Amino acid sequence: MTAPATRLLPLALVAVLAACSPGNTPEDDGTEQEQAITAAQQAAESAKVPPPNGAADAPPPAPTCDATQVQGLVGQVLEDATAEQARVDAGAKTVRVLEPDQMVTMEFDGERLNIEVDATKKIVAVRCG
Structure with a gap:
């Protein structure tokens, strides 16, 4: 799994768990779950896009000194x-x-x-x- 995807996984899990919190009506649960799933899918898709200029998540250059x-x-x-x-x-x-x-x-x-x-x-x- 790539680094951005691993950062977004906890957010997606929190969104799904929040949809299961007590006090919601069954209709609210379905809507919130759909919203959470949609948000998680959008987050996963945006994680696939490389950062501009490859700067933020680019690995450091391999050392050349021996x-x-x-x-x-x-x-x-x-x-x-x-x-x-x-x-x-x-x-x-x-x-x-x-x-x-x-x-x-x-x-x-x-x-x-x-x-x-x-x-x-x-x-x-x-x-x-």
Whole structure:
């Protein structure tokens, strides 16, 4: 089931259950049930329509970074050319060098290679994100 359809299922169930609440006359029950079924069908149909520009429910892009390809750099001294070659070898779009005590944003980017270095610029870890 697609994500929009799973969001609408509880609404449809609530509408059907509301039609069964006590205090309604049999005629009201039939009308409310028909309305609930119609509303659920319309909701299911609208869930089939993709969002405009595919933005709202589009899955995130698949990560392209593969840090396993550059693990051999751990222990080496980082140079600009090494960082760029590591980015290319890992298939990452960007590279970020993380130095000791540096403030770092915590958002995950599956297309970014992170190279962690110590105070002497020696590479201590290489990971994607």
